[in-house]
Amino acid sequence: xxxxxxxxxxxxxxxxxxxxxxxxxxxxxxxxxxxxxxxxxxxxxxxxxxxxxxxxxxxxxxxxxxxxxxxxxxxxxxxxxxxxxxxxxxxxxxxxxxxxxxxxxxxxxxxxxxxxxxxxxxxxxxxxxxxxxxxxxxxxxxxxxxxxxxxxxxxxxxxxxxxxxxxxxxxxxxxxxxxxxxxxxxxxxxxxxxxxxxxxxxxxxxxxxxxxxxxxxxxxxxxxxxxxxx
Numbered sequence: 001x002x003x004x005x006x007x008x009x010x011x012x013x014x015x016x017x018x019x020x021x022x023x024x025x026x027x028x029x030x031x032x033x034x035x036x037x038x039x040x041x042x043x044x045x046x047x048x049x050x051x052x053x054x055x056x057x058x059x060x061x062x063x064x065x066x067x068x069x070x071x072x073x074x075x076x077x078x079x080x081x082x083x084x085x086x087x088x089x090x091x092x093x094x095x096x097x098x099x100x101x102x103x104x105x106x107x108x109x110x111x112x113x114x115x116x117x118x119x120x121x122x123x124x125x126x127x128x129x130x131x132x133x134x135x136x137x138x139x140x141x142x143x144x145x146x147x148x149x150x151x152x153x154x155x156x157x158x159x160x161x162x163x164x165x166x167x168x169x170x171x172x173x174x175x176x177x178x179x180x181x182x183x184x185x186x187x188x189x190x191x192x193x194x195x196x197x198x199x200x201x202x203x204x205x206x207x208x209x210x211x212x213x214x215x216x217x218x219x220x221x222x223x224x225x226x227x228x229x230x
Contacts, residue, residue: 024137028151032129034178035171039126044071044206045179048199056190068123075211076124089213090120095224096213105215108224119183119195122153122169126180132156138170144182146175165189174200 051064066080074092079085087098090110097106110121125132133153142150153169165187172182179202184194215221 021137021141024141024149025135027149028137029130029135031148031151031173031178032135035126035173035180036129038178042070042072042202044069044204045200045202046070046204046206047197047201050196050198051193052196053193054191069206069210070123071206071208071211074124075208076120077211078120087213088120089211090124091211095120098213098215098219103216103218104220104222105213106222106224112224119169119185122183123180129153133169144172148173148175 046067046069048067049065051066053062053064055062063083064080065082066078068079069077074090076090078088078090080087085100087100089096089098093110095106095108095110099105110124122129129135133155136152136154138150138152144150151171151173153171155166167186167188170184170186171180173179174181177200179200180197182194182196184192186192
């Protein structure tokens, strides 16, 4: 007689190891491929944004608005308009942050400066998300606009020190175009900064001059401190 049950070959699931939803994982990986394909075809991009920052311990979020501009290769400009004016210029890994009210421009490296202030590095490197992040579905399996699943990005091990302030990034895409619709930065501290994009205009022929910062005569140039790695 043949024995139909084979308990010796069973692979029990440990209670502390939740089963991986392979279908959900494959679905978000496909979303990331479509994001990357879209941005690879994009020579330049401009959009408006609204930033809502929820600070741990405070009930009311801080809301800011502005515009951003991207041009390949590696050029990005991020302008805050409300409630205060600030201009951020990125050329590959070089960053200049200009605050007119303070008559000061902070000069440094993107790797060390902008991890929690704006999703600059994510926008600039959107074509290589799978190299920079571990890609997973969100724990709730939540879906965004058009029923497309939200994607959770966790910075890979070995990232620069400031990146460790970021626990994870959750992104939502625009249906049909697969441009980014929202980016939510979840910090280890519990703070969450959510950026929502609108009025996207791809391939409009942005001029190089838009990305070149020319400091007024009365502006102080300050070098950002370089953080040492452990």
